[in-house]
Amino acid sequence: MKKSEIPDPFAAQRSKCGYETIDDQNDPVTMLLRHKDVRKTAHNYKTFTSETIPGRIVVPSEVNIRDTRQIPFEVDPPKHGAYRSVLEAWFKRPINADYQEALTTIVSSIIEEMLAKESLEVVNEFALPLQSRALTLLLNTPFKESEIWISWGTHVFRSEGEALDADKAIVLYDYIDRELDRAIANPSDDLYSVLMQSDFDGRKLTKEEAKGVMVLTFAGGRDTVINAVTNAIAYFADHPESLERLRKEPEIITNAVEEMIRYFSPLTHMGRVVTENTIVCEHAAKADSRVSLCWASANRDENVFENPNEIVLDRKINPHVGFGFSHHNCLGATHARQIMRILVKEFSEKIKSIDILDMKENIEKWGKFQRKVGYHKISVKFNATTQ
Amino acid sequence: MAKITFITSDEQRITLEGYSGSVMALAVENGIKGIDGDCGGVCSCATCHVHVAPEDLSKTGEASEIEADMLELDDDTDQYSRLSCQLQISEELDGLVLRVAK
Numbered sequence: 001m002k003k004s005e006i007p008d009p010f011a012a013q014r015s016k017c018g019y020e021t022i023d024d025q026n027d028p029v030t031m032l033l034r035h036k037d038v039r040k041t042a043h044n045y046k047t048f049t050s051e052t053i054p055g056r057i058v059v060p061s062e063v064n065i066r067d068t069r070q071i072p073f074e075v076d077p078p079k080h081g082a083y084r085s086v087l088e089a090w091f092k093r094p095i096n097a098d099y100q101e102a103l104t105t106i107v108s109s110i111i112e113e114m115l116a117k118e119s120l121e122v123v124n125e126f127a128l129p130l131q132s133r134a135l136t137l138l139l140n141t142p143f144k145e146s147e148i149w150i151s152w153g154t155h156v157f158r159s160e161g162e163a164l165d166a167d168k169a170i171v172l173y174d175y176i177d178r179e180l181d182r183a184i185a186n187p188s189d190d191l192y193s194v195l196m197q198s199d200f201d202g203r204k205l206t207k208e209e210a211k212g213v214m215v216l217t218f219a220g221g222r223d224t225v226i227n228a229v230t231n232a233i234a235y236f237a238d239h240p241e242s243l244e245r246l247r248k249e250p251e252i253i254t255n256a257v258e259e260m261i262r263y264f265s266p267l268t269h270m271g272r273v274v275t276e277n278t279i280v281c282e283h284a285a286k287a288d289s290r291v292s293l294c295w296a297s298a299n300r301d302e303n304v305f306e307n308p309n310e311i312v313l314d315r316k317i318n319p320h321v322g323f324g325f326s327h328h329n330c331l332g333a334t335h336a337r338q339i340m341r342i343l344v345k346e347f348s349e350k351i352k353s354i355d356i357l358d359m360k361e362n363i364e365k366w367g368k369f370q371r372k373v374g375y376h377k378i379s380v381k382f383n384a385t386t387q
Numbered sequence: 388m389a390k391i392t393f394i395t396s397d398e399q400r401i402t403l404e405g406y407s408g409s410v411m412a413l414a415v416e417n418g419i420k421g422i423d424g425d426c427g428g429v430c431s432c433a434t435c436h437v438h439v440a441p442e443d444l445s446k447t448g449e450a451s452e453i454e455a456d457m458l459e460l461d462d463d464t465d466q467y468s469r470l471s472c473q474l475q476i477s478e479e480l481d482g483l484v485l486r487v488a489k
């Protein structure tokens with residue numbers, strides 16, 4: 001098995017019955033494994049709601065460690081759409097040329113920096129700083145803020161081996177509170193200030209609502225981006241021929257990135273709470289129970305994807321759900337896509353090959369499933385295209 | 388070459404000339420409001436949803452199964468709906484009129 005391979009632990013169960021119930025702090029979750037069920041359930045917000053006790057749709061559940069409702073993540077239509085329309089223009093800024101230019105500078109300088117090293121540990125020395133520096137663009141905050149975020153380490157909510165860590169969450173909440181107070185006292189042109197001045201439903205957004213957006217922005221885009229970046233590097237280490245192909249055919253970079261998102265599925269699954277007794281995938285789902293939409297399994301569904309366990313760089317039709325699906329699809333996707341597109345482009349131009357020196361996989365446990373989602377650590381050496 | 392007209396949600400009519408590639412790419416390059424093409428045209432995002440003018444259905448042909456499944460779960464879908472990333476520009480599309488979905 002190649003080191004970068006991410007096996008699909010769900011295949012047998014997906015074809016056998018299509019779901020599996022797992023425990024989570026005495027609030028069990030039925031994981032839905034088939035592409036069709038995942039998409040249909042994601043679309044049907046009336047029966048499968050996101051608007052429940054804050055933290056309950058997350059697996060592992062965060063109900064015991066937070067009260068702040070993440071927005072628009074934990075709100076359903078029509079209110080969800082109203083929040084989304086307040087945020088949409090801001091979160092689409094990554095399509096602008098100047099944003100992409102600034103992001104290219106960030107990506108290319110960290111690659112240059114790492115090329116000079118004999119070896120580097122990708123998660124902490126590359127992916128985390130890159131994710132944090134790129135986030136300063138999304139938030140429109142000074143570049144220097146990224147140093148604080150880097151100092152928090154890879155897991156704001158999670159610590160090694162542990163599911164949840166309330167102390168670390170408090171660090172983030174306190175930080176966001178302070179930043180919002182600053183934005184209220186001295187508004188600037190950063191996201192905090194823009195949120196506090198936003199109109200919603202004939203009034204301004206409240207501080208609690210703005211906090212909900214900020215927590216989502218920080219938490220949702222951290223592990224996920226770090227995993228995507230790290231997995232991409234591991235993939236290129238095993239496939240120098242892909243770097244060469246992308247160098248020669250940059251026009252397939254967009255497809256390649258969508259394909260990586262499908263294959264990596266940086267977020268394994270996301271929950272919903274059932275609002276009425278119903279049937280999903282021939283399984284009786286009771287009101288007030290939880291189901292989850294297993295993006296990682298849906299993205300390997302052999303009924304939808306040919307050669308699902310291979311990265312096909314120029315896959316043309318790719319209805320993956322790596323950024324979720326329907327109303328609640330990822331708010332940060334435009335930003336994440338640009339990071340990945342620029343990263344792949346810069347990599348293909350600057351790097352000839354990558355040697356993996358040492359690694360420790362990050363394996364999640366979901367009931368009987370063990371899923372590799374990325375790496376705790378992976379030490380590599382970058383070799384430049386021109387020496 | 389094909390002339391393709393887009394009607395945006397604010398009732399602007401914009402006619403563009405395209406030579407190759409997808410209708411989505413043509414729209415994105417020209418900043419047609421409401422067509423974002425987030426996934427770059429791989430049938431994953433539905434941000435390129437358009438309604439084909441009824442009289443032009445013969446020009447565009449039918450959606451593939453994967454495209455139809457995607458549309459079925461998008462809001463505002465009707466029998467004229469298509470994902471514009473799945474429409475390849477050719478002479479056959481000349482004169483096509485598309486209404487950008489909400």
Ligand code: FES
Pocket residue numbers: 411423424425426427428429430431432433434435470471472473
């Ligand atoms: S551009 Fe994403 S589905 Fe058409």
